[in-house]
Structures are given as structure tokens and as C-alpha cells.
Amino acid sequence: MSDVFRVSRRVQQIRISATKLMPMLAARVGGCVSLGQGVPSFRTPEHIVEAVCRALRDKADAGRYTLQPGMPALREAIAADLAARKGYMVNPDSEVGVTVGAMEALLMALLTVVDRGDEVIIPSPGYASHAEQVLMAEGVPVHVPLRADDWGLDVDAIRAAVTPRTRAVIVCNPGNPTGTVYDDADVRALCELALERNIMLISDETYDYMVYGGGEPLSPASLPEMRRHVIVVNSFSKKYALTGWRVGYCAADAAWMGELLKVHDAAAICAPAVSQYAALAALTGPQDCVDDMRAALSARRNLACARLDAMAPHFDYVQPRGAFYIMARYTFTDAPSDMVARRLLEEGRVITVPGASFGPTGERHLRLSFGMEEAELDEAFDRMAAWTQRVVASGGLGG
Missing domain, CATH: 3.40.640.10 (Type I PLP-dependent aspartate aminotransferase-like (Major domain))
Known part of the structure; x- marks a missing residue:
């Protein structure tokens, strides 16, 4: 008797996006802060x-x-x-x-x-x-x-x-x-x-x-x-x-x-x-809530860019002109982005999204979202900077 579990071809060839997968993995790791999924911190007005x-x-x-x-x-x-x-x-x-x-x-x-x-x-x-x-x-x-x-x-x-x-x-x-x-x-x-x-x-x-x-x-x-x-x-x-x-x-x-x-x-x-x-x-209704959120995100963008600048030459990036994401290119390792994102998650307790999940041109990048509160942003970048320094000091990510 044949196995009834036969998944359609269309479903076999797709996968859950890394944007959603990384928070799921982080829930198992525990104690993580997020630069991952694009969910701004604001309450519904x-x-x-x-x-x-x-x-x-x-x-x-x-x-x-x-x-x-x-x-x-x-x-x-x-x-x-x-x-x-x-x-x-x-x-x-x-x-x-x-x-x-x-x-x-x-x-x-x-x-x-x-x-x-x-x-x-x-x-x-x-x-x-x-x-x-x-x-x-x-x-x-x-x-x-x-x-x-x-x-x-x-x-x-x-x-x-x-x-x-x-x-x-x-x-x-x-x-x-x-x-x-x-x-x-x-x-x-x-x-x-x-x-x-x-x-x-x-x-x-x-x-x-x-x-x-x-x-x-x-x-x-x-x-x-x-x-x-x-x-x-x-x-x-x-x-x-x-x-x-x-x-x-x-x-x-x-x-x-x-x-x-x-x-x-x-x-x-x-x-x-x-x-x-x-x-x-x-x-x-009133649109001042949008103006307030836009102003807050502009300040968070400036903070995120300043924190990345302080991590040079290990990261570089193109300053975003819209949305609330940065594609940060890492230069301290040749490891693929899925490995870098997972090691940063497991060892540094920071959620990011591997750049390769956004297409081949995204490899050697991590997508960072700066939608969260500034205190959480600072904590995430503190952990990310410390983890990067440990990796550089130890000579790389290894296998």
C-alpha cells in the first residue's frame, strides 16, 4: 500500500521564508533581541x-x-x-x-x-x-x-x-x-x-x-x-x-x-x-500618527547607521532611503549568510535575516530591521558588536 503522504510539487518547491524562520528558531534559543522581522514596535493608534x-x-x-x-x-x-x-x-x-x-x-x-x-x-x-x-x-x-x-x-x-x-x-x-x-x-x-x-x-x-x-x-x-x-x-x-x-x-x-x-x-x-x-x-482618521511613526523611524535609522559605522571595517552598507531595513555586508568572514545569521543567533542572541534568502545578490549580507525601540536597538547592536569582535579575535567562524 502506497504512502498517503504525497506532497504536491508546488508545495515541495517552496519553503518558509527566513524572515519568519529566524524568530521561530530564536524562540527555542531564548533571550534574544531582534533586528529581524519587519514588525515596528508601535501600538495600534x-x-x-x-x-x-x-x-x-x-x-x-x-x-x-x-x-x-x-x-x-x-x-x-x-x-x-x-x-x-x-x-x-x-x-x-x-x-x-x-x-x-x-x-x-x-x-x-x-x-x-x-x-x-x-x-x-x-x-x-x-x-x-x-x-x-x-x-x-x-x-x-x-x-x-x-x-x-x-x-x-x-x-x-x-x-x-x-x-x-x-x-x-x-x-x-x-x-x-x-x-x-x-x-x-x-x-x-x-x-x-x-x-x-x-x-x-x-x-x-x-x-x-x-x-x-x-x-x-x-x-x-x-x-x-x-x-x-x-x-x-x-x-x-x-x-x-x-x-x-x-x-x-x-x-x-x-x-x-x-x-x-x-x-x-x-x-x-x-x-x-x-x-x-x-x-x-x-x-x-487623523494622520499625525503616521508622521510620529515616520519621525521615530528616521531617528532609529540614524542610530542603526551610526552603530554600523562604529563596527567598520567588519560591516558596510548602503544607507536606506526608505522603509526600515538595512542590508549590511559583512567583511570579517567568507561564511555564507545563513551560517552567519544562525551563529549570531545562537552565540550572540541577536535575530537577523540571512541575505541570501532575498536572492543570490543578497549573499554575504544580513538584513537588519530598525523598527524596534531605541533601547532594544542599542542592546542588539551591543551584542552584535561583541559577537563580531569575538569571531574576529578567534580567527573566524570555522566549520
Whole structure:
């Protein structure tokens, strides 16, 4: 009798991302401080909490399914926000879908756009789950290196990587894990390439609000000629400290949205009603909480960069222009990044994420998140500096 445990090919070829795996390992080690998963330390703003409490008390539908694409009031607020911030005009009834976080929206996009064997270009280093989701869609992730000097978008390299099987390019701007903000000229050049070669752009704009010393980056969706060539994905998680509420959205031309919502229906039916009330309160309420969080993260970025500067020449980095991540290149060992991250976890009690998990260009790097409180940041860098000195003094990591 054959063994019933036969795992599908699509699941066999994917894995839990290191971003989530490292905290799981740290829970077994104990006593760790984190520069790992991108979870800012902020509490959900009080006006959002109060709005949800009122909805739970006063609205009979707060615990029920919503309409499959999301509450009409929330979709209207999302459409108004896209128009105001990006000049991207969408019909809230037919071109916006509320999702279970940006992760579901990304998976919806890939399952809708990608057929078995289709290639999806991912600028590298790129968010680890992008590649896993391409594999889940039975596509082929194609990692194209970012510019080494500034983690900028290398449109010429992307053009060279396009083949007849290329179906899409995933653009994460500002970037996770690099903290880069792509130049508007490069985004425009990528859009021209997409139109020329009939390629879709999946635009992950989760960190669009978090830019240091400048305005939001150019969204491909703001260009009218890109209307049918782009699917926008965004999240309320980081901007409004709603990571645990699991609510995001996708926006696209109505022809695409009708197909995207088929996947949403099969996977989730709808985003949680209570989380949609939270998102509605976030979008329509006061925005000073976002300004306060942005200011705090700017100070934490400066602290993290100063601590890395003090660890030279053992680490170097490109200063992030957005998001809250640094890809720190280590120079004190030739060991692979997964070994370095695990040894730092086990011996130094510091959680980081191995750079290779973000694509081949990420090797010899550790992704560091500076989303936590400054005291925890200082403790993490104290431990990291002490561990690095011990490794250097002992002559390396060994086997």
C-alpha cells in the first residue's frame, strides 16, 4: 500500500521564508533581541482601536462576512487615497479589492497573471516571499541584480533578462530588504519596457509612505498608459501599526480585478470585517500618527547607521532611503549568510535575516530591521558588536 503522504510539487518547491524562520528558531534559543522581522514596535493608534470597539458594540455586521471585495466605504476611502497621493484614479466598485494583508494581494496577482513555466523578474535582493509565491504559481523566478553601489533599479539588466517567457516584473518600492527608493526615471524606463514587451508590473507599494527626506516614489499606476499593465498592492500593516490585523488591498483595471477576485473568493471569501473597520478608521482618521511613526523611524535609522559605522571595517552598507531595513555586508568572514545569521543567533542572541534568502545578490549580507525601540536597538547592536569582535579575535567562524 502506497504512502498517503504525497506532497504536491508546488508545495515541495517552496519553503518558509527566513524572515519568519529566524524568530521561530530564536524562540527555542531564548533571550534574544531582534533586528529581524519587519514588525515596528508601535501600538495600534488609539483612535483606530476606539473606532473598532465602537463598531463591535454598535454595528451588527462587525462580526460578519463583508462583501467579497470589501466594505464599500473602505473601497471608496482607498480610491480617494490613491487619487490624492498618486493621481491613480480607480473605480471603488470595480477596481479595488480588500485583502487579507498585502501578502494575499500579491498571491492573488501572481496566481492570476502567471501560468506554469512563465518567468517573473525579481530585482535582487528582493523580498523573499515574492520568489516563493512565484514558485507557488508554478512560475520561474528570475533574479536580476540591483545596482551594487546604491541598490538602484538596473533597467538595462532587466531588459537583458526578458525572454519570450517573461510575464511580469515585481517592483517593491521602497525596497524590502534594501531600503532603496528607485529613481523616478528608472521607474519610467521600466514602464516603457513593460509596454514595449507586453509585460505586467506587480507594484508592491507597502512602504510608499516611509521615505526619508523626500516625497513618495513614483507609482507605475500613476502613468495612464500603464492602466492595463499594472497591479498595485498595498498594506495597512506598517503604516498604521496594524500588522496583526491582516488587512491590505489590491487595485487594478476592472478587467484584471474581476479575475483577481476569483482567487480571493477561493482563498479567503473576504478580509476580516473587524480589520476592515480598523483600516477605514486609519484612512479617514487623523494622520499625525503616521508622521510620529515616520519621525521615530528616521531617528532609529540614524542610530542603526551610526552603530554600523562604529563596527567598520567588519560591516558596510548602503544607507536606506526608505522603509526600515538595512542590508549590511559583512567583511570579517567568507561564511555564507545563513551560517552567519544562525551563529549570531545562537552565540550572540541577536535575530537577523540571512541575505541570501532575498536572492543570490543578497549573499554575504544580513538584513537588519530598525523598527524596534531605541533601547532594544542599542542592546542588539551591543551584542552584535561583541559577537563580531569575538569571531574576529578567534580567527573566524570555522566549520
